[in-house]
Amino acid sequence: MADLPSLWTHEPHRVLAFKPGDRVSDIDTHATPGFDGSKADAPALQAERNERFAQLQEMLYANGRAGDTRSVLLVLQGMDTAGKGGIVEHVVGAGSPMGIRYTSFGVPTAEERAHHYLWRIRNALPGPGLVGVFDRSHYEDVLVVRVRNLVPPDVWGARYDEINAFERELTEAGTTIVKVAMFVSLEEQKQRLAERLERPDKYWKYNPGDVDERALWPAYQEAYQAVLDKTSTEWAPWHVVPCDRKWYSRLAVTELLIETLKSLDLSWPPADFDVEAEKKRLAAS
Amino acid sequence: MADLPSLWTHEPHRVLAFKPGDRVSDIDTHATPGFDGSKADAPALQAERNERFAQLQEMLYANGRAGDTRSVLLVLQGMDTAGKGGIVEHVVGAGSPMGIRYTSFGVPTAEERAHHYLWRIRNALPGPGLVGVFDRSHYEDVLVVRVRNLVPPDVWGARYDEINAFERELTEAGTTIVKVAMFVSLEEQKQRLAERLERPDKYWKYNPGDVDERALWPAYQEAYQAVLDKTSTEWAPWHVVPCDRKWYSRLAVTELLIETLKSLDLSWPPADFDVEAEKKRLAAS
Numbered sequence: 001m002a003d004l005p006s007l008w009t010h011e012p013h014r015v016l017a018f019k020p021g022d023r024v025s026d027i028d029t030h031a032t033p034g035f036d037g038s039k040a041d042a043p044a045l046q047a048e049r050n051e052r053f054a055q056l057q058e059m060l061y062a063n064g065r066a067g068d069t070r071s072v073l074l075v076l077q078g079m080d081t082a083g084k085g086g087i088v089e090h091v092v093g094a095g096s097p098m099g100i101r102y103t104s105f106g107v108p109t110a111e112e113r114a115h116h117y118l119w120r121i122r123n124a125l126p127g128p129g130l131v132g133v134f135d136r137s138h139y140e141d142v143l144v145v146r147v148r149n150l151v152p153p154d155v156w157g158a159r160y161d162e163i164n165a166f167e168r169e170l171t172e173a174g175t176t177i178v179k180v181a182m183f184v185s186l187e188e189q190k191q192r193l194a195e196r197l198e199r200p201d202k203y204w205k206y207n208p209g210d211v212d213e214r215a216l217w218p219a220y221q222e223a224y225q226a227v228l229d230k231t232s233t234e235w236a237p238w239h240v241v242p243c244d245r246k247w248y249s250r251l252a253v254t255e256l257l258i259e260t261l262k263s264l265d266l267s268w269p270p271a272d273f274d275v276e277a278e279k280k281r282l283a284a285s
Numbered sequence: 286m287a288d289l290p291s292l293w294t295h296e297p298h299r300v301l302a303f304k305p306g307d308r309v310s311d312i313d314t315h316a317t318p319g320f321d322g323s324k325a326d327a328p329a330l331q332a333e334r335n336e337r338f339a340q341l342q343e344m345l346y347a348n349g350r351a352g353d354t355r356s357v358l359l360v361l362q363g364m365d366t367a368g369k370g371g372i373v374e375h376v377v378g379a380g381s382p383m384g385i386r387y388t389s390f391g392v393p394t395a396e397e398r399a400h401h402y403l404w405r406i407r408n409a410l411p412g413p414g415l416v417g418v419f420d421r422s423h424y425e426d427v428l429v430v431r432v433r434n435l436v437p438p439d440v441w442g443a444r445y446d447e448i449n450a451f452e453r454e455l456t457e458a459g460t461t462i463v464k465v466a467m468f469v470s471l472e473e474q475k476q477r478l479a480e481r482l483e484r485p486d487k488y489w490k491y492n493p494g495d496v497d498e499r500a501l502w503p504a505y506q507e508a509y510q511a512v513l514d515k516t517s518t519e520w521a522p523w524h525v526v527p528c529d530r531k532w533y534s535r536l537a538v539t540e541l542l543i544e545t546l547k548s549l550d551l552s553w554p555p556a557d558f559d560v561e562a563e564k565k566r567l568a569a570s
Contacts, residue, residue: 066489097378098389100387193567268488269488
């Protein structure tokens with residue numbers, strides 16, 4: 001924990017880890033697990049930790065350029081307004097565009113529907129040295145697809161094992177997967193949607209379909225419970241992040257990324273050339 | 286110029302525009318054209334203008350989501366150490382990963398070589414609402430390819446017209462192209478390469494081939510001159526940015542992007558739903 005700011009009393013990747021038996025209905029979306037600070041502490045701390053993330057992300061990128069095939073994949077799932085976009089902008093955005101590969105997964109296109117549901121996912125995986133970000137992901141295929149009955153139960157029912165096998169394959173190929181389930185309360189969601197309706201600069205984020213989804217909240221809670229129960233594996237565990245306080249969720253995901261990058265035990269790649277000889281050649285050029 | 290900070294005495298997109306007859310050999314790479322401030326002014330101004338760029342970039346993205354098909358493409362060309370990576374990180378990086386599409390073009394892969402040289406370029410074009418960034422580009426096919434005689438002269442010689450036609454097509458399809466030629470002096474390049482050899486955290490950026498390229502400097506100057514002479518078109522003009530002072534080149538490219546986004550005359554997309562009706566539905570949900 002040497003690198004963890006003192007306002008964290010518990011390591012985020014531990015305190016936020018989904019544990020067998022945890023219930024989605026018990027999540028306190030307003031809580032700030034493991035964090036002993038307040039909103040007033042957040043801006044300075046976030047800026048400092050963004051810097052730390054950026055350093056580690058650059059080091060991962062440098063290693064990728066030097067032949068290391070490892071990568072990191074951040075998977076963001078959550079109901080509308082949970083704050084996925086804010087994580088992308090204020091957390092991942094601290095890295096360099098050079099080393100970040102962002103993909104948003106919306107309603108599948110005709111081309112995507114003509115393929116296996118993992119096809120578009122495979123096409124968006126981060127290459128060596130990159131931090132991939134999935135804004136929604138293959139989990140939509142056991143969330144909205146399940147809740148909306150878009151395929152028969154035996155079809156979506158078979159996907160949990162398939163997803164686990166897929167993620168194991170990714171992990172074995174050198175991708176560390178960071179899965180973040182973002183939970184906001186039904187009431188907080190209402191306030192955030194209302195804000196989008198009050199501000200013309202937010203209209204573009206509003207979709208009338210979001211209100212329809214609210215009526216299906218219990219079914220979504222159940223579908224999220226199944227995701228956490230069935231796909232929180234040793235190689236790709238889920239983290240449950242309370243998101244009613246945006247400042248907390250951003251700090252928390254930042255620490256999850258930092259912890260993940262640190263676990264790769266990176267250092268600057270050594271020179272693959274003779275440094276002293278190059279100095280002479282350069283001086284003579 | 287209402288939006289331009291007062292330290293700029295001339296609009297960057299005008300003062301940096303390549304003009305017929307301009308000579309690459311006359312570029313003062315240490316100059317700060319149009320800017321009346323100093324290095325000390327840069328950090329605060331850069332932070333403020335990054336913010337402005339981020340606002341406009343978000344607005345472009347919002348319009349893209351609402352059906353506007355327009356996009357922006359920043360093309361960065363320059364010799365090694367000119368600072369392309371710094372522009373990506375410190376200028377473009379101020380935008381959201383959601384709305385930025387970054388592509389680096391290195392030595393073509395076997396698959397890329399099997400296709401027309403514009404194939405990989407077409408595959409990397411920004412979609413609606415995005416700001417694309419090319420770190421090197423199709424211009425490599427008339428720069429290194431010309432200098433290194435990788436194809437016969439009649440082949441690269443035909444590419445200038447082809448590139449102009451290609452860029453015209455892009456422009457007509459709604460992509461505003463911002464072409465930036467970054468110029469560093471031979472001496473400044475030596476210092477920057479030397480720094481990479483002094484710092485183990487910079488070894489990964491060093492490539493012994495960069496020293497070999499230095500011997501070809503006059504040929505590259507000539508190739509850049511041809512690019513500027515032949516491909517600075519009305520629809521996709523070149524900007525010539527002196528880059529010996531990194532703080533200046535970053536400020537300048539930031540203004541070029543801001544000016545470009547402003548020229549699109551963007552506003553927040555109107556609601557495509559009945560706002561009052563939605564407020565009622567939301568309240569009842």
